[in-house]
Amino acid sequence: MIIDVANPVAGADRTNPKIVVVNSFLENHEKAVEAVANTIFPQALYNSFGAPDFFKVFDEKVLSKVRKNDRWSGYYFERMTHLPGGSDNLPNPLWDIVRRIRDPDVTALNKFELAIFDPLRDIDDSPYGGQCLSFLSFKLAQSAARKKLNLTVMYRNHYYIEKLLGNLIGLGRLMAFVAREGQVELGSLTVVSTHAVIDQPGKKTKRTDIEKLLADFDAA
Structure with a gap:
């Protein structure tokens, strides 16, 4: 499944009636x-x-509470900002992308990659769990005013009911952050899901509940 979002921050507000419908469900x-x-x-x-102060606050206030183990905290932001087995002496991959984007001496427009999948942590015999977002590829496109930031992401697995809307909003916010701090324009988002599921969150959710959710979303 491939989704293209021309403006990844438009309407991404919790007061948006469509978001209210999904969130209530x-x-x-x-x-x-x-x-x-x-x-x-x-x-x-x-x-x-x-930025960059919020990285440290995330580590001290959030990560320390949500980290389940060294393999997976449940936060993609952790993997974007920490190299595997990293220390304070290793670079923050996300912030390094921002630094290179706004550096006028960096002329390559297609070398801003973030790998979320880590074979040392993610290859196991478990049928469930772990990371679903695998890779992010930022690209800069020339425009009349200034460079424009586009993002393509790949999911190995994607739950479209429980996760899709929140993921789109989160990715839009991530793009807006990189564009703002990198001093470029915000471009489009492309989401490639190599496996997508119309899931039924909760133990008692029926297919008819999903159909009603979609109808309510369209009517909002």
């Missing part, structure tokens, strides 16, 4: 759109502390 199953978005980009921390 998910909250009935102890899920939330914002919780999913935060795994990709912690917007509230960025708003409060700015």
Whole structure:
């Protein structure tokens, strides 16, 4: 499944009636759109502390509470900002992309990659769990005013009911952060899901509940 989003931040507000519909449905199953978005980009921390200070706040205030083990914390943002087995002496991959994007001496427009999948941590015999987002590829395109940032991401698996909307919002926020700090324009988002599922969150959710959700979304 491939989704193209021309403007990845348009309408990405919790007051948007369409988002309210999805969030209300998910909250009935102890899920939330914002919780999913935060795994990709912690917007509230960025708003409060700015860059690069919010990276440290994330490590100290959030990561220390949510980290389940060294293999997977549940936050893609952790893997974007920490190399496997990393230390304070290793670079922050996401911030390094921002640094190179705004460096006028860096002329390559297609060398801003973020790998989320880690074979040392993610190859196991478990049929479930672990990372679903595998790779992010930022690209700069020339425009009349200034360079424009586009992003293509790949998911190995994607739950379209529970995760898709929150993921789109989180990826849009991530792009907006990189564009703002990199001093370029915000471009489009492309999401490639090599396996997609119309899932049924919760133990009692029926197919008819999903059909009603989609109808309510379209009517919002």
